[in-house]
Amino acid sequence: MWLDSLWVATCPGCDAPGPPGLCRVCQDDQRLREAAYEGMNVWALAPYPGPTAKVLVRAKYAGDRGLMDLLGRSLAAAARALPGRWDAVVPVPSPWTRRFTRGFAPAAVLAARVAPALGAPLRHALRLAPGKKQASLDAAGRQRNLVGRLRSVRPVRGRVLLVDDAVTTGTTARSCARELLGERTDAVDVLTLVSTGWGDAADRS
């Protein structure tokens, strides 16, 4: 019985048996769309929740860097179709304590694939000091939780593409953008793997 597990691969999104990697159903979940966030250009590859979001949760909580990189390659391939050019790609930072326990920073793994695909330099321009997890807080709590913890450590000129793994309330992305714009950055757009706002902008227009 244990031999079966060596020979039958399952989709990391939905556990369907098949060749290694995401199955067709889960791949169909990934369509780059504009997500609706006021005052910010946000593009998201897939809805949250959904199959891609499920893979993301697995990658993060199992500390599976290979799986995270698989998602990064999907995001990078889709990002080539984005309408724009950026002077730098900046990942949303993770606190060092979480990088240490997980072994990687999710947004940094994604950004490392996206930057070369767009021909833009990868810049770790932001730092986040350890604190409470954003996911456990509401929008106002998230905002407060970032005050004094998030800071720009390497000013970036021009137009920045901020990369995150998940955008829900948009609070973290907004705080990162504000931090960058307060330095030398002219404009900040956002690219995320999954978002609760995925498809909303298209539905409204």
Ligand SMILES: [Zn+2]
């Ligand atoms: Zn699947």
